[in-house]
Amino acid sequence: MMTRSREVQLKRRPSGLPQPDDFQIAEVDVGTPGEGFVLVKNICMSVDPYMRGRMVDRKSYAPPFKIGAAMNGGAIGRVLESKHPEFREGDYVESNFGWREGFCAKGDVLSPLGKLVAPPSAYLGVLGMPGMTAYVGLLEVGQLKDGETVFVSGAAGAVGSIVGQIAKIHGCQVIGSAGGPAKIRFLTEELKFDHAFDYHGADLLEELRAAAPNGLDVYFDNVGGDHLQAALSHMRPFGRIPLCGAIAQYNATEPPPGPNNLTLAIGLGLTLRGFIVSHFNNLRGEFRQQMEAWIVDGQIRYRETTMYGIERAAEAFIGLFTGENTGKMIVQFEA
Amino acid sequence: MMTRSREVQLKRRPSGLPQPDDFQIAEVDVGTPGEGFVLVKNICMSVDPYMRGRMVDRKSYAPPFKIGAAMNGGAIGRVLESKHPEFREGDYVESNFGWREGFCAKGDVLSPLGKLVAPPSAYLGVLGMPGMTAYVGLLEVGQLKDGETVFVSGAAGAVGSIVGQIAKIHGCQVIGSAGGPAKIRFLTEELKFDHAFDYHGADLLEELRAAAPNGLDVYFDNVGGDHLQAALSHMRPFGRIPLCGAIAQYNATEPPPGPNNLTLAIGLGLTLRGFIVSHFNNLRGEFRQQMEAWIVDGQIRYRETTMYGIERAAEAFIGLFTGENTGKMIVQFEA
Numbered sequence: 128m129m130t131r132s133r134e135v136q137l138k139r140r141p142s143g144l145p146q147p148d149d150f151q152i153a154e155v156d157v158g159t160p161g162e163g164f165v166l167v168k169n170i171c172m173s174v175d176p177y178m179r180g181r182m183v184d185r186k187s188y189a190p191p192f193k194i195g196a197a198m199n200g201g202a203i204g205r206v207l208e209s210k211h212p213e214f215r216e217g218d219y220v221e222s223n224f225g226w227r228e229g230f231c232a233k234g235d236v237l238s239p240l241g242k243l244v245a246p247p248s249a250y251l252g253v254l255g256m257p258g259m260t261a262y263v264g265l266l267e268v269g270q271l272k273d274g275e276t277v278f279v280s281g282a283a284g285a286v287g288s289i290v291g292q293i294a295k296i297h298g299c300q301v302i303g304s305a306g307g308p309a310k311i312r313f314l315t316e317e318l319k320f321d322h323a324f325d326y327h328g329a330d331l332l333e334e335l336r337a338a339a340p341n342g343l344d345v346y347f348d349n350v351g352g353d354h355l356q357a358a359l360s361h362m363r364p365f366g367r368i369p370l371c372g373a374i375a376q377y378n379a380t381e382p383p384p385g386p387n388n389l390t391l392a393i394g395l396g397l398t399l400r401g402f403i404v405s406h407f408n409n410l411r412g413e414f415r416q417q418m419e420a421w422i423v424d425g426q427i428r429y430r431e432t433t434m435y436g437i438e439r440a441a442e443a444f445i446g447l448f449t450g451e452n453t454g455k456m457i458v459q460f461e462a
Numbered sequence: 463m464m465t466r467s468r469e470v471q472l473k474r475r476p477s478g479l480p481q482p483d484d485f486q487i488a489e490v491d492v493g494t495p496g497e498g499f500v501l502v503k504n505i506c507m508s509v510d511p512y513m514r515g516r517m518v519d520r521k522s523y524a525p526p527f528k529i530g531a532a533m534n535g536g537a538i539g540r541v542l543e544s545k546h547p548e549f550r551e552g553d554y555v556e557s558n559f560g561w562r563e564g565f566c567a568k569g570d571v572l573s574p575l576g577k578l579v580a581p582p583s584a585y586l587g588v589l590g591m592p593g594m595t596a597y598v599g600l601l602e603v604g605q606l607k608d609g610e611t612v613f614v615s616g617a618a619g620a621v622g623s624i625v626g627q628i629a630k631i632h633g634c635q636v637i638g639s640a641g642g643p644a645k646i647r648f649l650t651e652e653l654k655f656d657h658a659f660d661y662h663g664a665d666l667l668e669e670l671r672a673a674a675p676n677g678l679d680v681y682f683d684n685v686g687g688d689h690l691q692a693a694l695s696h697m698r699p700f701g702r703i704p705l706c707g708a709i710a711q712y713n714a715t716e717p718p719p720g721p722n723n724l725t726l727a728i729g730l731g732l733t734l735r736g737f738i739v740s741h742f743n744n745l746r747g748e749f750r751q752q753m754e755a756w757i758v759d760g761q762i763r764y765r766e767t768t769m770y771g772i773e774r775a776a777e778a779f780i781g782l783f784t785g786e787n788t789g790k791m792i793v794q795f796e797a
Contacts, residue, residue: 188728387717387719389686389705390708393706393738394738398733399733400734402728
């Protein structure tokens with residue numbers, strides 16, 4: 128039986144791009160489950176760009192991580208021992224107790240995953256938070272209509288790669304931006320994007336004009352900054368811009384200026400709408416059913432970039448900002 | 463019978479704040495109405511901030527004004543002679559042939575006003591384009607709910623002064639910003655805003671925090687720039703920001719940077735939506751009926767700043783950017 132777990136703690140608040148020694152690994156007792164509690168051994172954990180915001184000591188939609196304490200994040204594990212009626216040994220559970228190999232927690236804060244149609248790690252990516260972010264962001268926030276022209280930035284990432292494929296399922300013309308030729312090939316050859324371009328050194332507006340001469344109906348923004356500015360300059364009337372992330376800005380020590388062309392939204396009747404996935408928790412069931420069906424049918428493909436062992440969790444996280452991942456970045460633990 | 467009309471032509475494209483000699487007055491023949499045409503003598507004409515954009519030679523939602531030609535804009539006039547079956551001598555008509563004392567035009571491009579419940583000039587303001595902009599911007603774009611907290615900038619202007627009063631009718635707490643003590647008194651004493659402040663030299667965010675400690679549900683943006691930035695920093699979850707105008711920027715020779723805190727929209731689920739009144743032409747009938755009822759009932763008050771004679775049209779227009787007007791700026795012609 129597991130009695131100890133290693134965990135990743137925030138050692139100090141990063142300034143700019145996080146560094147490995149902003150983090151430390153500690154081994155702690157996990158305890159034994161009392162009444163209503165469940166002991167879980169994690170299989171894999173998630174690192175996500177939004178976690179960068181929680182490393183800053185400020186008010187935001189999630190409270191800041193504490194110095195010297197384990198961080199939280201999505202994880203999939205299996206029940207080792209349960210004293211909660213809804214969990215049995217061997218059950219797969221989703222939790223927010225990532226950044227650790229195992230834990231003991233009240234069953235009420237865990238989500239039973241039921242029967243899986245894909246490996247557990249997929250439930251941190253395409254079938255988890257990032258996949259659902261793509262789904263609700265494009266369909267609910269972006270109000271996508273069949274046949275529209277869609278641009279997604281960060282297109283090879285966990286969210287962007289799903290956004291583009293859902294748009295293709297809806298008969299849309301899909302353009303993506305990503306960093307480097309391997310990701311561009313992934314987008315056009317494997318995911319069947321209509322067009323993809325490498326943003327490094329690119330004139331973004333010229334790329335968009337060439338790829339979509341008639342303009343964009345939806346711009347799914349994962350990046351902010353220059354991407355948002357360029358997209359704003361190329362929107363069609365009544366276009367929608369789901370604001371999902373701003374990875375270009377998460378490590379900025381001073382807030383970069385916003386788009387100087389926001390007034391274009393007035394005449395064009397554009398909508399910019401921010402969201403996080405938890406605003407749409409009522410759609411969790413619908414999302415899982417639809418996405419599992421698309422995966423089983425082969426209509427949605429996904430890729431993961433995997434790092435093995437909790438020792439590499441910090442490296443995996445930092446890699447999100449240096450472009451190491453294609454698709455979802457996963458930290459996989461020993462079986 | 464009128465055979466000649468004076469008109470205001472664009473002499474050269476303004477750089478920065480428009481100057482009187484960017485404009486010139488000319489006298490031209492108006493012609494006599496042929497079959498289907500109507501001869502109209504204008505009573506009053508409108509000057510509006512959006513016209514600044516049409517003085518620039520660029521693609522926008524309205525085509526640019528031509529050098530050496532009369533400008534267009536809202537006007538109310540009376541029919542002198544009609545060869546169109548829907549118009550009779552003496553009828554009040556709304557047209558887009560402002561910046562001139564009279565004109566001859568096809569009846570099809572004119573709107574008969576029917577019976578008026580207020581002076582003709584009101585149909586250029588509270589009962590015209592600015593009033594309808596306030597109405598659709600707050601209720602349709604802003605999705606106002608009863609009892610919310612609303613901030614409107616440019617609050618003493620033609621649009622802002624109506625926005626605040628519609629919000630009061632809906633039981634909202636209303637905060638306005640404007641320039642100078644006379645306008646602040648107008649807002650709080652005459653229009654019954656809950657709070658108004660002078661933006662000159664103000665710390666906008668501190669003003670908003672003091673006036674609305676629990677944050678803003680709706681920010682109706684007429685100003686852009688620092689006002690938009692401050693409001694973004696004080697929005698409540700799921701707040702809405704109708705983007706109506708950016709008067710702070712219309713005369714800028716270089717586009718000023720956008721708000722650097724737009725990423726706040728993500729976690730809070732904020733919606734920023736641009737619009738112009740013509741996107742909602744289907745609501746013209748509903749608007750006029752409702753607004754006339756509010757005016758007759760005394761629930762909506764309005765003020766106009768009037769300059770007399772076409773010679774003063776340029777001065778009236780320039781005054782929009784130097785804060786000369788409280789309520790709608792009107793250029794009134796001789797009776």
